[in-house]
Amino acid sequence: LDVDGIYHLASPAAPIHYQNDPIRTTRTNVLGAINMLDLARSRGARILQASTSEIYGDPEVHPQPETYWGRVNPIGTRSCYNEGKRCAETLFFDYWREARTEIKVARIFNTYGPNMHPDDGRVVSNFIVQAIRGEALTIYGTGRQTRSFCYV
Template identity: 70%
Template sequence: MTRRRVLVTGGAGFLGSHLCENLLDQGHEVLCLDNFVTGRLSNLDHLRGNPRLEIVRHDVCVPLDVQVDEIFNLACPASPPDYQADPIQTMKTSVLGTLNLLELARACNAKIFQASTSEIYGDPHVHPQPESYWGNVNPIGPRSCYDEGKRCAETMLFDFHRQHNVEIKLVRIFNTYGPRMRPDDGRVVSNFVVQALKGDDITIYGQGSQTRSFCFVDDLIDGFLRLMASPPSFTGPVNLGNPGEFTIRELAEQVIALTGSRSRIVHRPLPVDDPRQRRPDISLASRELGWQPKIPLSEGLKQTIAYFDRLLATESHELPETA
């Protein structure tokens, strides 16, 4: 193996920290960039003694001048509450941030990996969603800053590839969960697990009949690394996610059963533009990368619940006593 200097933007986030860990385990030098708006330095605590890891606070909307061999661009808030909190900044991160990193890749002659999303399919009319499907996206809704920002980033990626011969890799990520998610990030798995562990009501939006497919983080990172190592001719886009499909209510019931919680399920109005179905067609990833998710939802949830249980216990212990 040739040691490479790898830039990971969003490296202190949920996915980024797992990616940094895997790259270090492979012997590479890792430059981890994050503006720490949603990323957490604590996600990297166990790695900070590694001399091959450099952590830099930086916003990708500002150009940077570094020398690297590969770039993984994971910089962007990914949960609806986070990306809707500052929609203009979310769009700038996807568009200006990706543009800056593509210019860096061009200058360094570096390969660049772009983390896109299943949200580019919108509320799909095709099920499951193959990479050839162009999507059904509202361009002016409250989720548009993320959906359309990621779609624009995909466009720029392929234009740099065609116009400047930049080597690109494009992945579309479906719902992913696991340790190091933030307890307050607003994603469905973290919401349900934290509510169940606290004994709070579990909040379902709508009737809970909408479906999602949940991929454990270890499986996803394996797909990232396989894609980055694939031949230059294979650019993607490629779907990565677990094709096992569950209703939101089924997820809530599994979490209650695995935690032994007494939480009740309560219903709230469905958010605007919330997709009714989401399941990846992963035949391309299977064929070209030899990739298949291995960890079933029940096993992944057990690991995720154990992580949040430890985290909540630590946070409770650190709270000051009240009179």
């Protein structure tokens, strides 16, 4: 098998999907990372980890620099995703330190685009559905939050 680049993109990203099966979500993130990293190491391939803004949890710093470690609840209902992605990032950097596997980690924030499910529970789809129904847009917190978005 001749492989020179690997993209590790496997994981549900919408809360309604990853909270539905939290053990599988954690397993997909952690074991998926190990399997793909082992393949990259054995083939001398570069590998990209699709990570998430969720690794910062409920951050106290805005915007978050890459040096910020975050503020994460390790036992909450969203933790399967947050902690799975954090563990995957740890593994990526450990493979780089130990085996010099060529890694890249992309912390992707709030993806949206065509074919989004209207009920996926994320802010863009929620706003669109509420606007179509003529409902007030739901803003959680004080309304002073900031968000970064990534169109895919």
